[in-house]
Amino acid sequence: MNERNDSSLANAKPALWKNPYLGFILFGLLISTLPLFAGWGLMKNSTLNYIGSVLVYTVAALGLNLLLGYAGLISLGTAGFMGLGSYIAAYVTKDMGMSFWAAAAAAVLIPTLIGLLIGLVSLRIEGIYLAIATLCVSEILLKSFEQADSITGGMQGKSVSYPVIFGHTFNRSTTYLLLVVVLTLVMILTHNFVNGHKGRALHAMRGSEVAAQAMGVNLLQYRLIAFSLATAYSALSGVLYVFFVKFSYPSVWNLTLSLLVLAAVVIGGLRSIYGTVVGAFVVWAVPDLILKNIPVLGRINGLPYIFNGILIILVVMFAPQGISGLWQAKFARKKKERENGKEAE
Amino acid sequence: MVNPHLPLAPETTTRTLSEGEALRVERLSISFGGLRAVDDLSFAVRKKEIFGLIGPNGAGKTTVFNCITQFYRPDEGSVFFSVWKNGTEEVVNLVGKPVHSIIGLGLVRTFQNVEVIQELSLLENVLIGAHIDFKATILEQAFKLPRARREERSFQKKAEEALTFLGIADRKNLPAGGQPYGVLKKVELARTLMANPRLIILDEPAAGLNDNETQDLVSIIRQIRDAYDCTILLVEHDMRLVMGVCDRICAISFGKFLACDVPEEIKRNKLVQEAYLGEEEA
Amino acid sequence: MSNELGTILQLFMRSLETGSVYALAALGIIIIYRTSNIVHFAQGSLGMFNTFVVTYVFLSFRLPLWASTLCGVAAAIATGFLVDFLIIRHTKKVSPLAKQIITLGLIMVFLGLAPMLFGVDPLSLPRFLQSGDFSLGIAAISHNAVLNISLGLVLMGILFYVLQKTKMGLAVRTTASNEPVARLMGVPTRRVTLAAWALAGVLGCLSGVMIAPTTTVTTSLMDAVQVNALFGCVLGGFQTFYGPVLGAYIIGVGRNFLVYYVSSIWGEQIMYLLILIFLIFRPNGLIGTKFVKKV
Numbered sequence: 016m017n018e019r020n021d022s023s024l025a026n027a028k029p030a031l032w033k034n035p036y037l038g039f040i041l042f043g044l045l046i047s048t049l050p051l052f053a054g055w056g057l058m059k060n061s062t063l064n065y066i067g068s069v070l071v072y073t074v075a076a077l078g079l080n081l082l083l084g085y086a087g088l089i090s091l092g093t094a095g096f097m098g099l100g101s102y103i104a105a106y107v108t109k110d111m112g113m114s115f116w117a118a119a120a121a122a123v124l125i126p127t128l129i130g131l132l133i134g135l136v137s138l139r140i141e142g143i144y145l146a147i148a149t150l151c152v153s154e155i156l157l158k159s160f161e162q163a164d165s166i167t168g169g170m171q172g173k174s175v176s177y178p179v180i181f182g183h184t185f186n187r188s189t190t191y192l193l194l195v196v197v198l199t200l201v202m203i204l205t206h207n208f209v210n211g212h213k214g215r216a217l218h219a220m221r222g223s224e225v226a227a228q229a230m231g232v233n234l235l236q237y238r239l240i241a242f243s244l245a246t247a248y249s250a251l252s253g254v255l256y257v258f259f260v261k262f263s264y265p266s267v268w269n270l271t272l273s274l275l276v277l278a279a280v281v282i283g284g285l286r287s288i289y290g291t292v293v294g295a296f297v298v299w300a301v302p303d304l305i306l307k308n309i310p311v312l313g314r315i316n317g318l319p320y321i322f323n324g325i326l327i328i329l330v331v332m333f334a335p336q337g338i339s340g341l342w343q344a345k346f347a348r349k350k351k352e353r354e355n356g357k358e359a360e
Numbered sequence: 361m362v363n364p365h366l367p368l369a370p371e372t373t374t375r376t377l378s379e380g381e382a383l384r385v386e387r388l389s390i391s392f393g394g395l396r397a398v399d400d401l402s403f404a405v406r407k408k409e410i411f412g413l414i415g416p417n418g419a420g421k422t423t424v425f426n427c428i429t430q431f432y433r434p435d436e437g438s439v440f441f442s443v444w445k446n447g448t449e450e451v452v453n454l455v456g457k458p459v460h461s462i463i464g465l466g467l468v469r470t471f472q473n474v475e476v477i478q479e480l481s482l483l484e485n486v487l488i489g490a491h492i493d494f495k496a497t498i499l500e501q502a503f504k505l506p507r508a509r510r511e512e513r514s515f516q517k518k519a520e521e522a523l524t525f526l527g528i529a530d531r532k533n534l535p536a537g538g539q540p541y542g543v544l545k546k547v548e549l550a551r552t553l554m555a556n557p558r559l560i561i562l563d564e565p566a567a568g569l570n571d572n573e574t575q576d577l578v579s580i581i582r583q584i585r586d587a588y589d590c591t592i593l594l595v596e597h598d599m600r601l602v603m604g605v606c607d608r609i610c611a612i613s614f615g616k617f618l619a620c621d622v623p624e625e626i627k628r629n630k631l632v633q634e635a636y637l638g639e640e641e642a
Numbered sequence: 643m644s645n646e647l648g649t650i651l652q653l654f655m656r657s658l659e660t661g662s663v664y665a666l667a668a669l670g671i672i673i674i675y676r677t678s679n680i681v682h683f684a685q686g687s688l689g690m691f692n693t694f695v696v697t698y699v700f701l702s703f704r705l706p707l708w709a710s711t712l713c714g715v716a717a718a719i720a721t722g723f724l725v726d727f728l729i730i731r732h733t734k735k736v737s738p739l740a741k742q743i744i745t746l747g748l749i750m751v752f753l754g755l756a757p758m759l760f761g762v763d764p765l766s767l768p769r770f771l772q773s774g775d776f777s778l779g780i781a782a783i784s785h786n787a788v789l790n791i792s793l794g795l796v797l798m799g800i801l802f803y804v805l806q807k808t809k810m811g812l813a814v815r816t817t818a819s820n821e822p823v824a825r826l827m828g829v830p831t832r833r834v835t836l837a838a839w840a841l842a843g844v845l846g847c848l849s850g851v852m853i854a855p856t857t858t859v860t861t862s863l864m865d866a867v868q869v870n871a872l873f874g875c876v877l878g879g880f881q882t883f884y885g886p887v888l889g890a891y892i893i894g895v896g897r898n899f900l901v902y903y904v905s906s907i908w909g910e911q912i913m914y915l916l917i918l919i920f921l922i923f924r925p926n927g928l929i930g931t932k933f934v935k936k937v
Contacts (some may be wrong), residue, residue, distance in 0.1 A: 087739050089746075136918055140925040143681045143880075146742065147872050148921070151914045154869055158911050204502040211501030211508060212487070212494040212515075215480070219488045222477035229429065229471075230551065231463040231492035240498070270865070271753065274746055281743055316762050320754030327747035331740045332732060 035206055042292070043199030046070070050188045063191065064260075065303060070194045071255045073295040074201055076279040077288065078248020081205070083277070084285035085217035086241035089146040092133075093249045093276045095153030096126045098160055098268030100253025102167045105175045105263055110166075115178045115258075123250045130246030134239045145242065153273065160265035172264035175257055190259050197255060201248070202288050208244075209286070217241060271320075275299065278327045284339030293338050298323050376440040377451045382407045382559055382591040383428070383467075388437035389615075390427055397423045398434070399615040405559070407442075410585055410592045412606035414599075414626075416635055420615040421595040422472060425563055429469050430459045441467060441559070464492050466558035470548040472567060478537035482528065485536050485547050486519040489554030515554070522550040525587065526580065542573045549580070553588055560584070562594035566601045574598060578605045603627065611635070648780035653898050655783045655791075659852075661894025662794030666849040667864075667871035668878075668890040669798065670842035675880055676818035677838040678730055680741040684748035686868025688725075689846025690861060691752040692718040696851055697765045697859045707770055714847045722843030726836045756861050764858035767851065790852050797848070798887060801841075805883060814838070866910070870897070873917050879927025889928065893917075 049066060052058040075093055082088050100122040107118035129152075137148035160167045167173055177185040178193070185193065208214050219227040220237050228234060257263045275298050283294020302319030306312065334341055377384050384404040390397055397420045405411040413421050426432040428439050439454040443465045454462065462468075468489070476485050493515070496508035523529040526546045536544060545565065552560050565581070566574045578601060585592050596602045602609060603623045610620040613635040619626060626632055667685055674682040696714035699705055705713070725748065733741055774785040805811035816824040817834045825831045846864075853867055870893050871886075878889030893913065901909030 083739075089739070089742060133918070136922050140921070143742070144876070144921065144925075146681070146683075147876055148918060150869060151873065151918065154866075155911045155914055158908070162907055207504050208498060208502045211512070212491060212496070213498055213501060215484055215488055216491055218480055218484075219477055219491075222479065223475040225431065225471065226475035226477070226488075228431070228459045229463060229469050229475075230488050230555070231460050233458070233460045244498075271750075274750055277743065277746060278750070316757035317754030318758070320750045321758065322754075324747045324750030324752075324754060327750065328729060328744050331736065331744050331747070332729070335736075335740065 036203055038289075039199055039202045039206070042202075042289075043195050047192055047195045050191055054188075062304060064187075065300065067191050067194055067259050068256065069295050069299045070198050071252050071259060072276060072279065072299060073292050074198055074255060075249045075252035076276050076283070076291045076295050077201060077205055078245040078252075079276055080280045080283075080285065080287075080291050081209070081217075081248075082241045082245035083280055084287075085209075085214075085221050086238045087221060088138075088238060088242065089277065090149045090242065090245055091146050091270060091273045091277075092130075092149030092153045092156075093245070094268040094270065094272035095149075095156035096130065096246050096249035097253035097256065097272070098263065098265070099126045099129070099156055100250030101257035101263040101268075102160065102173060102253075103250075104254040105173045105257050106166050108178070109173075109175050115180050119251075119254050122254045123247055126250035126253075127243055127247045131239065131243050134242040138235055138238045138242065150270070153268075153270065157265060157268060160268060167263075167265070170265065172262055173257075174262050176261065178258045185258075194255055194259055197251070201251070202292075205288055213237075213240065275323060278323045281327050282323075282330050282337055284337030287337070287339035290337055290339030290342075297326070297338070376438070376453070377442055378404070380406050382409075382442055383593065384438075384440040385424070385428065386438045386440060388424065388427055388434050388439065390423060390432055390434045390436075397615050398427060401437075401612060401615065401617050403610045403617065403620050405591060405593055406608075407591055408585065408589070409607040410581060410594070410605055412602045412609040413593065413595045413612065414602055414609055415612040415618075418614075419612050419635075421612065422563055423615070424612070425469065425561055425595060428454065429462050429467065429561065430454060430457055441465060443558070463555050466556065467561070468552040468555045468557045468559075469561035470545075470552060470563055470565065472563045474541070474544040474548050476536045476544050476547050476551075479535060481533050481535055482523065482539070482543075482547050483516065483519055483532040486522055486550045486554060487515055489551035490515045490518065492555070519550070519554060522553045525553070525583075526550050541568045542570075545569065545577075546580075549584070553584065557588065557590050559591045559593060562592065562596075564596055565594060566596055566598040574601055577601065581605050645780075649902075651778065651781040652783070653902055654895065655778075655781065655787060657895040657898040658791045658891070659787045659894075660898060661891035662791050663849045663852045663867060664870045664874050664890035664894050665798065665887045666794055666845045666852075667867050668874035668886040669801065669883070670845035670849075671871055671875055672880065672883055672886040673814075673838045673845075674842050675875070676883070677814065677821075677835050678741070679738055679821070680730070680745055681872075682745050682842065683742065683868070683872075684745040684752065685842060685846050685871065686864030687749040687752040688718070688721060688843050689850040689867070690864040691756050692721065692843065692847035693767070693850030693854055693859055693863060694756050694760045694765070696847070697767045697854065698760050700767060701765060707768065711848075711851055714851065715844050718843035718847035719840040722840035723836060725843075726839040730835065730839065731832070753861050764860045766858050767854040769855040786855075793848070793852075797845075802884065869914075870894075873914070875927075876921065877917060877927055879929045881926070882929050885927060885929035 046066070049058065049063060053060055053063045075097055079090060079093055082090055103122035103125055104118040107113050107121050108115065133148055133152055134145070137144040161170055163169070177187070177190050179185070180193075209217070216227065216232045216237055217240075219230065220232055220234060224234060279294040279298040280291060281294070282297050283292070284290030302322050306318055306322060312318070330337055336343070376386070381404045384402075386402050388398055388401045401424065413424060415421050423432065427434040434455055437455070440451050441454050443450055443452055452465065454465070454467070477488070494511055496505070496511055499505075500508040520529060520532060523532050526549060528543055528546050528550075531539065531543065536547060539547075545568070549565075562581070566577055569577065581592060581594070582605065584590070594602075594606070606623055608620065608622055609626045611618040611626055611629070611632045618631045618635060619629045621629070667689065670685045671682045674680055674685070692714045695717040696710045699713045700707060700710035729744060730741075733744065736744075769786040770789055771784070771786040775782040776785065776788060805814060813824070813829045813834050816827065816829050817831045821831055849867055850864055854863060857863065871890055874890030874893050875886040876889070877892060878885030878887065880886070896916070897910055897913045900912050904912060
């Protein structure tokens with residue numbers, strides 16, 4: 016397991032960082048310092064909240080990237096499963112009075128099992144059916160969030176307190192740190208997964224279905240794995256959301272959120288971990304933290320949607336590998352120029 | 361997670377292979393929209409032999425391979441194959457088995473147009489051949505628990521051996537995309553070697569290779585048979601390769617059996633000559 | 643007893659009206675699927691946007707509803723042209739998956755354009771015929787419903803006639819079955835695709851104008867229509883033009899009966915579940931034949 020061997024896999028990782036984990040940990044440390052800036056008054060608290068929620072969405076996007084990037088399948092149920100995770104977590108801690116861990120476990124496992132069931136139904140058929148089936152499931156879930164008052168609080172939504180873990184009651188800053196830790200961990204685990212043999216099998220399936228089958232990869236099984244992971248990541252993201260935002264409304268978990276998560280994956284770059292993070296910031300942070308502050312233009316209704324919609328179309332048409340692809344191409348060019356320069360000397 | 365390759369479904373294993381046979385194709389037929397691509401074809405491959413399947417363009421050679429490896433489901437007929445199970449030899453009928461379960465029986469193939477994963481390194485491409493032997497779960501891999509590390513290490517060693525055997529170990533960490541065709545063909549061969557094969561099916565191994573590379577291939581195929589102690593079945597257009605490397609050859613035309621014999625006899629066979637002459641005239 | 647029959651008949655009539663809306667939208671989706679090989683997730687969003695145009699023209703310029711609708715149809719043709727001209731035409735080499743993502747991007751574009759141009763307040767659009775009922779003895783049906791049903795049937799009748807009997811229809815069908823071959827045979831596939839996008843836009847706009855009076859005109863106007871129309875396609879199968887239309891009517895009927903007899907809250911959801919279960923048994927839809935995968 017040397018670093019050269021890894022370099023062809025983790026497309027996202029600039030070759031500068033020899034150890035793959037170093038990059039993830041540095042990234043985690045970097046974003047965990049942001050509350051300090053807020054503390055010094057250099058950053059608005061609302062901005063910090065906003066960045067926190069982008070980190071939450073990134074978790075869901077990393078999951079969808081496994082599905083879209085490796086299995087070539089679209090799920091439109093991301094928001095629905097996030098919502099389901101958030102409500103289960105809220106219900107288990109608040110109404111059942113159980114621990115954070117029990118809540119997190121239930122909130123990830125139940126949606127994953129539901130996802131597995133839907134996958135079994137829709138993945139036996141080629142291509143488009145998963146997108147349509149998940150669209151339908153997200154409609155069913157959304158309706159359930161609105162109607163199941165006793166569990167979800169209906170239209171009024173459901174509130175929870177900051178989590179209590181190992182007897183320690185969290186506050187906003189520490190919950191933010193929790194998000195950072197979980198996201199960093201998820202990035203590392205995802206990296207390990209895609210570079211392990213199951214990740215390779217997914218890679219093979221994407222690169223050549225026939226070769227994958229001949230090498231013993233059960234396509235249905237691996238599509239199911241990708242979809243279940245995407246569902247589990249979404250549910251985890253929902254858990255983080257509800258403990259950070261302390262509230263879950265039905266209207267949050269609509270199709271638009273699923274589309275934005277998809278946009279983050281496509282814009283950031285398929286199969287790229289860092290790309291997904293960057294994609295999430297482009298999709299959520301750029302419209303709300305930057306575009307909104309531009310005079311006149313910033314006041315146009317619906318601008319974030321137009322921005323992301325046009326961006327996603329442009330990326331698909333002109334830069335199919337997204338931001339990570341552009342970054343790598345630039346990197347490769349620089350390297351070539353350097354080598355050419357050496358030869359010239 | 362269901363383990364897709366073992367154990368085998370209970371099978372009525374009557375004696376359907378004769379002594380010393382590795383594979384028997386029995387009265388195989390498949391049609392595509394009225395066209396009989398393979399028509400009542402039977403032949404048998406003996407253990408440890410290098411067996412060639414030849415025929416003019418469109419004779420249905422690759423279709424036969426696809427029927428053996430279950431990429432296509434034949435309309436009629438059986439494919440009997442000898443497998444090792446709990447230390448004893450057993451005969452199974454491959455027809456009807458899921459495609460991905462075939463490799464688990466010890467039958468592995470290459471493709472006419474090399475099917476390697478461009479983004480992965482050569483070593484990683486070869487490692488895919490060991491897919492069914494990895495036992496670590498998703499969580500073990502994600503957390504890099506000891507078993508996952510151990511497996512990865514030991515299969516990497518095996519993959520490096522296979523690459524060394526084929527003489528391309530120095531490129532192991534380069535991405536497959538951009539490698540010359542000859543190298544990619546070897547990567548596919550190395551990948552088949554990872555699966556401890558009893559029978560390797562090569563679909564036009566010399567296609568796209570130059571003369572030197574083809575000569576090289578002849579010795580490689582023999583070496584694989586001897587070093588890995590397996591049977592080899594190949595489809596090939598390049599007659600020099602087929603005649604040079606095969607112990608026995610089966611010739612077919614329009615999906616029908618013509619002859620099955622040693623190379624010298626096949627060369628002299630009238631039916632075979634006519635079939636090939638017909639092609640040249642056309 | 644006759645009361646019960648009356649209810650059933652009444653429900654059936656209403657279902658035909660709902661079904662017409664879904665069927666028009668489904669027809670738009672299938673025309674795009676067959677000519678551009680794209681599952682058109684933005685059919686509803688385009689329809690929503692053009693319904694906003696109709697409503698805006700109707701409310702701001704005080705044009706009669708039919709004239710406003712014509713403006714909407716013109717806008718639908720224009721947006722359809724633009725989508726094909728600016729985007730779809732340039733995606734020949736893009737994978738079907740990526741094309742699908744493009745339509746998801748289109749949803750967002752129109753989701754943003756509508757409030758940008760027409761504001762964020764919900765608007766309302768009246769029915770074509772404000773009042774009047776036909777009595778069918780035991781049941782009654784509004785004039786407007788009859789108009790909607792007939793409009794749907796007539797439109798679809800014309801379209802199917804054109805598809806099956808005219809040279810233009812032949813061009814569409816050839817493009818649908820094999821685009822590259824059709825192009826080689828001299829079929830103007832570019833024009834066919836352009837027309838398909840315009841037509842889908844018009845069908846979306848009309849289904850929007852039909853559904854608008856039952857609710858308010860907001861960005862989520864067509865969400866349910868989009869989902870039901872897609873399910874119509876799934877139910878009817880993606881391989882024929884009439885399958886999805888049939889599927890959409892079945893969904894219209896099934897939905898209304900489930901809502902009335904089983905649960906007013908969960909009726910639609912139960913419908914979705916039933917379709918998911920149906921998919922297990924007939925994955926290629928009612929009329930679909932099995933895809934044969936080439937190796």
